Amino acid sequence: MLRFVVRRIAGLILVMAGVSIITFVLAHLVPVDPAAAALGQNARDEQIAAYRQQLGLDRPVAEQYLTYVGRLLRGDLGTSIRTRRPVADDLLDFLPATLELSLAALLVALCFGIPLGMAAALRRNSWVDAFVRLLALAGGSMPIFYLGLLLIGLFYRQLRWLPGPGRLDSTLNPPTAITGMYTVDALLTGNWAVLQDSLTHLILPAITLGYFSTAVLLRMTRSAMLEVLSQDYIRTARAKGLARPVVITRHALRNALPPILTTIGVTFGSLLSGAVLTETIFNWPGLGRYATTSVTSLDFPAVMGVTLVAAIVYPLVNTLVDIAYSLVDPRIRIQ
């Protein structure tokens, strides 16, 4: 297990080196001066030249890359051209919001995707199955922004059951930052008003972001369950007179889990990228919105920071999924 983790980490370093080179080169291929872009059209030439110098943009690209990597190795992601703060500070501000949203969306996908998928498999070809499959079809085909606008329009503007855009009501102060995730921090500090408000703010964006994953997970669970349910050992277990719930959870679901776990891993990665749209619609101050603003303002230290984070998250989640395999299915050994 340890060797496996070490190997994965080594791979991660390679991936990051590759990603940093590619993003760096891409950023420098854009024929635009980020310093001029940051200072706007009224800036004088001397000001732009001074800012270019301050950012080190006047030096050769290779030297700039080496400086960049040198700083990276010391854990310094550089300074954002637009916000003029260290990129690491910006990421620390915005990453927890995205993680919180993605985890909540994953929770939605798990809580609805797996049970509904199971129900559909157990009642194959019944009305339950038809309904669930319809739900999956809608989830797979409805664009995120459309669903988001629909939910805001209905539950916020019309019915007023749920709060509108943002992470927290603007009159409330955010909880003391521990993880940066408002719900978790509010829970840890016992700030109930904030906990309740941040949870209600999470519902609509989590459903919006999680619906697509729910649909994917639901379909995967259904087909995996169907396959397992037709196996001989299920018939044997039933024949032994085991209670139905025991057969379903211990024997059927347990064996259907590996493909489902793979799907969860892949889905989590797509949640992070889907967060860009959801964050825009729900005014969620996360990494996705930070990334879009940074891209449009040619803030490439920030863009590279976001890319590196994404480059870490994907392999990390995959590693976690691989480890989870061995927990679920003892026949799988990771080496």
Added chain:
Amino acid sequence: MPSESRTLRSSLFKRCGLIVLAVVAALWLAACTAAGPAAAPAEQPAAEAPAQTSAGEAAQPEEVTRENTLIYSGDATDLITLDPAVVYEFSGIQVAGSIYETLVSFDPGQPGIKPLLAESWEVVDSGDMWTLTFKLNPKATFASGNPVTADDVVYSWGRAIDINKSPAFLLIDVAQLTKENMTAVDAQTVEVKLPKTVSPQVFLSVLTFTTAAVVEKAVVEANLGSDMGESWLNDHSAGSGPYVLDAWERSVQVTLNANPNYWGKAPAMKRIIIQNVTELANLQALIETGDADIVKDLGAEQAAALEGNPDVQLVKGQSTLLIYVGMNVLKPPLDKAEAREAIRYAINYDDITTLLAGNGQVVQEIIPAGFLGHTGETYFAQDLDKARDLLAQAGVSEGTELDLLIPVGPAPGGLEWSVIAAKLQSDLAQIGLTVNIQQTQQSELLNIYRAQEGQMVLINWGPDFPDPDGNVTPFTNYEAKSIAWRNGWDNPEIAELGKQAAIELDEAARTELYAQIEERVAHEGPYIMLYQPLRTYGLRSNVTGFVFDPVDTPNITFANISK
């Protein structure tokens, strides 16, 4: 496989399941109990001991409720600093301008400069210099309760000059202020010696800007850090204005609390929340539901949808921007004045008014409405015969191609840049000119424009400071290396008129000079001036005292608003 680990794992699964169940239950509970957006009363502001209240007034801070909180929502993505010496972005100026005060200021919606921290000032001609003497208001205090002194003023200006970030050129180049030519004569008196190349009027205009705002020297000095207090001032404040900074949550909102020690009239709103909301649909929803009290820069679609809503009032604010086309004199056939004039006569300005649908007005001059020197003249109306004659005089043949560079996205006023470009294209086609539209990111477009590489460029301009000179110098002075330079247009005669107008003290004479300049630039210059956009604000119907003044800093005075 040992059964022990199996039970362990299965119980682990059960526990995980329990946690999931608990979280789901919590989510549901929260969903059910929250009937509508939480209107929980906000926490009381950090109750700092009110220091030195004058005349024994009990500065007991009133409790903050939703009723005395003003929520102002709009795109505040540009917010990068709250330090008055550094801030140069619309949102930042709005915030810093509510915390810090300047010596003089504009009266929102009224012409003329009025006293603020300085109760009076005097301009004396001392031969080769102007001497300006400012008397500070003895009542003026900082939020800490300490008096505002001449020492604080000189320190603040010197600090902005030393930091030398984006807005510093206003003090250094435009106002020609140096650390040597300003002195604190006594605690209440500031003296500035200005070279005669700068007009005292322009100097006073610059002084209304946040860059010239006064910070409390002792407080800033105590928190200098490695950047002269710049980052400290992003999360704390040291001003004398009606509000103090409570918190800036990056990319989310800025919260301001009423300054309990404010030396002027106490503001009605005890808390101001400036919320960053970028989606127009969200702004509409926020003002409809009343979750925001004011939303800024609604799109035409949202404004139309809100029209007739009894809970919402729509207010138009004049922006200082001008949308224009620069015609590069270095690129034939635009080197011929007749060709440029022909193009201006070919355009149907009435159609542009129609396209704007009330979100802007056609302006054919380089000084925007609301500024001294704006004439409101209509120099051009579409005249295709005249345009064709002029084109023939210039020797431009039918079918000549012109490249028009335009930015992507919407232009100020809500119109897409591409719609304006298409309009120009079809108008010019009528006189036999073929326009090729090239659309690109604004940053790339500016690169090309700055390098004098564009042939025709459609873009906007906003003055750096609220004075006609903020437009006239860039539009007329080739040496300023701004707009005139970008279009390769060098007319020393008009540039000289501009310099004279900038330092003219007599208002009537100044207006007259600008009228001359306006007319000459309209016909001789390299520009097609198109329009000045309006911005639309949505206000809840109970909001009063809202004035948007494009000349004032900040544009909106929160302290005058009540509801």
